[in-house]
Each structure stands twice: as structure tokens, then as C-alpha cells.
Amino acid sequence: MDFASDNSVGASAEILAAVAAANAGAAHAYGDDDWTAKAQSRLDEIFERKTASFLVATGTAANALALAVLTPPYGAVFCHSSAHIMEDECGAPEFFTAGAKLVGIDGAAGKITPEALKAALAAFPRGLVTHVQPAVLSLSQATECGTLYTCAEIAELAAIAHAMGIAVHMDGARFANALVAQNCTAAEMSWKAGVDVLSFGATKNGALACEAVVFFNPQQAENFVYRRKRGGHTLSKGRFLGAQMAAYLEAGHWLALAAGANAHAARLAAGLAQVPGIRLVWPCVANEIFLLVPEKVDRFLRGAGAHYYDWTFTAVDRALAKPGDDAIFIRLVTSFATEPAEIAQFLAIAGAAATTSTKA
Numbered sequence: 628m629d630f631a632s633d634n635s636v637g638a639s640a641e642i643l644a645a646v647a648a649a650n651a652g653a654a655h656a657y658g659d660d661d662w663t664a665k666a667q668s669r670l671d672e673i674f675e676r677k678t679a680s681f682l683v684a685t686g687t688a689a690n691a692l693a694l695a696v697l698t699p700p701y702g703a704v705f706c707h708s709s710a711h712i713m714e715d716e717c718g719a720p721e722f723f724t725a726g727a728k729l730v731g732i733d734g735a736a737g738k739i740t741p742e743a744l745k746a747a748l749a750a751f752p753r754g755l756v757t758h759v760q761p762a763v764l765s766l767s768q769a770t771e772c773g774t775l776y777t778c779a780e781i782a783e784l785a786a787i788a789h790a791m792g793i794a795v796h797m798d799g800a801r802f803a804n805a806l807v808a809q810n811c812t813a814a815e816m817s818w819k820a821g822v823d824v825l826s827f828g829a830t831k832n833g834a835l836a837c838e839a840v841v842f843f844n845p846q847q848a849e850n851f852v853y854r855r856k857r858g859g860h861t862l863s864k865g866r867f868l869g870a871q872m873a874a875y876l877e878a879g880h881w882l883a884l885a886a887g888a889n890a891h892a893a894r895l896a897a898g899l900a901q902v903p904g905i906r907l908v909w910p911c912v913a914n915e916i917f918l919l920v921p922e923k924v925d926r927f928l929r930g931a932g933a934h935y936y937d938w939t940f941t942a943v944d945r946a947l948a949k950p951g952d953d954a955i956f957i958r959l960v961t962s963f964a965t966e967p968a969e970i971a972q973f974l975a976i977a978g979a980a981a982t983t984s985t986k987a
């Protein structure tokens with residue numbers, strides 16, 4: 628029973644096979660190969676326009692390199708206070724941008740509201756020499772709370788950002804999970820809503836290690852290749868990145884993988900909602916489930932070998948836990964590789980623990 632993360636599983640069989648197939652023969656190095664070209668043209672197809680896209684091996688590199696293009700060293704990057712770029716990238720965004728300031732915006736369920744964005748922008752007026760200059764809004768889709776922005780919400784936030792002359796970046800480590808959960812196209816959830824640059828994840832949804840930085844305005848990407856090389860993310864045998872991304876986007880494979888992961892999460896969340904004492908913290912709309920579970924249920928599950936992480940509330944969400952609560956705050960993540968048997972076993976143990984009155 629592994630619900631630790633969607634990167635605790637391996638790669639999809641199709642993507643692995645594509646990497647093995649790309650092993651045959653010689654090819655040009657550093658991304659100047661047919662697999663990478665195919666991946667780039669598939670990205671253009673799914674986004675329904677000419678993009679400038681670049682493959683890297685980690686989401687951190689994608690985010691940090693994208694932001695480095697969009698902000699000067701004296702710029703401000705606005706993001707949710709619990710954003711991956713803020714909390715989980717060891718200062719890579721600050722390092723790659725040569726010191727830009729990340730400004731965290733609080734918001735319930737991992738989301739930035741238009742009001743909160745306006746207030747944050749007002750605190751960093753353009754032209755005030757004592758302050759970093761507003762440069763980028765970065766939105767995570769899906770968010771770090773497993774919630775989603777609708778396309779209309781993205782458009783509203785992007786319009787506020789653009790009106791202030793700042794660019795919009797999207798951290799789409801779980802872009803596919805977010806997309807299949809909503810009734811819209813990849814174009815509508817990105818550039819049509821005002822996203823300028825997207826970190827397009829594949830690793831958590833079935834690749835070995837591959838993410839794309841997608842520029843919807845190719846002129847903005849002119850110097851990207853130098854930044855990527857300087858940052859150590861120009862893979863010598865770049866064909867293996869190209870092979871992963873091309874296979875990921877082949878015949879809707881990426882959407883099928885994400886739909887599977889989301890369906891597993893929906894089934895697990897629905898089952899857990901029936902267990903006495905378990906509370907869903909945020910609605911489960913993609914492939915992450917955040918729960919308050921009685922201490923005993925947590926103990927039984929871990930005792931049975933279930934693997935998942937404890938989570939922490941941000942300031943705004945802390946009120947969700949009741950004072951004196953013995954509940955443990957946990958996160959469960961499903962993936963394309965989740966087995967129905969893992970879900971059944973988890974639900975059976977949680978249900979049994981919740982209804983047993985004796986201490987284990």
C-alpha cells in the first residue's frame with residue numbers, strides 16, 4: 628500500500644519501451660535528435676500552437692529555469708505560500724534567477740484569490756527603489772493541496788498580473804491530472820487563460836525523468852538553451868528525454884495515465900469518507916487526498932505497512948483541525964500504477980481500525 632507520492636512508482640511500460648527503442652543506433656547529442664523534435668511537435672499539437680519547448684529531467688529545473696527567464700535578479704515572484712517553488716526546491720528558483728525574491732501569498736486550499744494577488748502586488752509598487760520589482764505570478768496546477776484552478780480563475784489571475792506588466796508561469800508538475808479533471812483543453816488551461824510559460828510535468832505521471840518548459844511566446848525563449856546548459860540540464864544523450872516525452876504524448880497516453888490516477892484517488896476518497904472519524908480536508912478532485920484521521924486509524928494503517936506522509940497545515944488552513952483533536956493530518960497520493968488491491972486493503976484496515984474499540 629504505497630500512497631506516499633506519485634513519484635514512488637516506476638515508469639509506464641509504454642514509456643520504458645520507447646526509451647529502450649531509442650537506444651538503438653547513433654543520434655545527434657544534446658537534444659538535436661529526432662525523438663526530441665517529435666516531442667516538440669507533439670507539444671505544439673496538444674497546445675494547438677507553435678511553442679518553444681525544452682526538455683529537462685526535473686520539475687525543479689523546469690521551474691527555476693523558467694522563472695530565470697521571466698524575472699530580473701531584483702524581481703519579485705508571487706506564488707502561494709505553500710508553493711513547491713517556495714518550500715520544496717532548496718532555493719533553486721532564487722539561485723537560478725540570481726536572487727529574485729519569492730513572495731508567498733496565503734490562500735485557502737492552496738489557491739491564490741484575485742483579492743490576495745491584488746493586495747500582494749500593491750505591497751510591491753513598481754518604481755519604488757527600496758523594493759524588489761514585480762516580475763512573475765507563478766500558479767501551481769494542480770495546487771499543493773490537490774485542488775484546481777478553473778480556466779476562468781486562471782484567466783482572472785493572469786489578467787491581473789498582465790495588467791501590472793508581470794508574466795504568468797504555471798507549475799504544471801500535475802498538469803495532466805488537473806486537465807483530465809476539468810472539462811477543457813490543454814490550450815484553454817494554459818495560454819488561452821493567459822499562461823506565458825508552463826512547466827509541463829511528465830515524471831509524476833509515468834515518465835522516468837522528464838519535464839518540458841513550454842514557452843507560448845517563442846521570442847521569450849531565445850536565450851533559454853544557454854541557461855539550461857549553464858544550469859547543467861542539457862542532457863548529453865538528449866534523445867532519451869525526447870523518447871520519454873514523445874511516448875508520453877503518443878495517442879493520449881498522458882491523459883489515460885492521469886485519468887487512471889484520478890479515478891484511483893476518487894475511489895479511495897469515497898471509501899474513506901464512509902469511515903467513521905475520517906474527514907476529508909480538501910475535496911479530492913485530482914490524484915491527491917488530504918485527510919484528518921483518528922490516531923488509532925493512522926497507527927493501524929502504518930502498522931499494516933501502509934506508506935504515506937504526515938502533512939502540515941498552512942496558517943490559513945489550520946482552523947480546519949479542531950482544537951483538542953487527536954486527528955493526524957495525512958496526504959495520500961495515487962498514481963497510474965496504483966493497484967485496486969492496495970485501495971481495497973487500505974479501506975478494509977481503516978474501516979476495521981475505526982470500528983474497533985480495543986487499543987492495538
Ligand SMILES: *Cc1c(COP(=O)(O)O)cnc(C)c1O
Nearest residue numbers: 685686687688711767798800830
Ligand atoms: C513534484 C513537484 C515538482 C517537481 O519536483 P522535482 O522533484 O524537482 O521533479 C514541482 N512542482 C510541484 C507542485 C510538484 O509537486
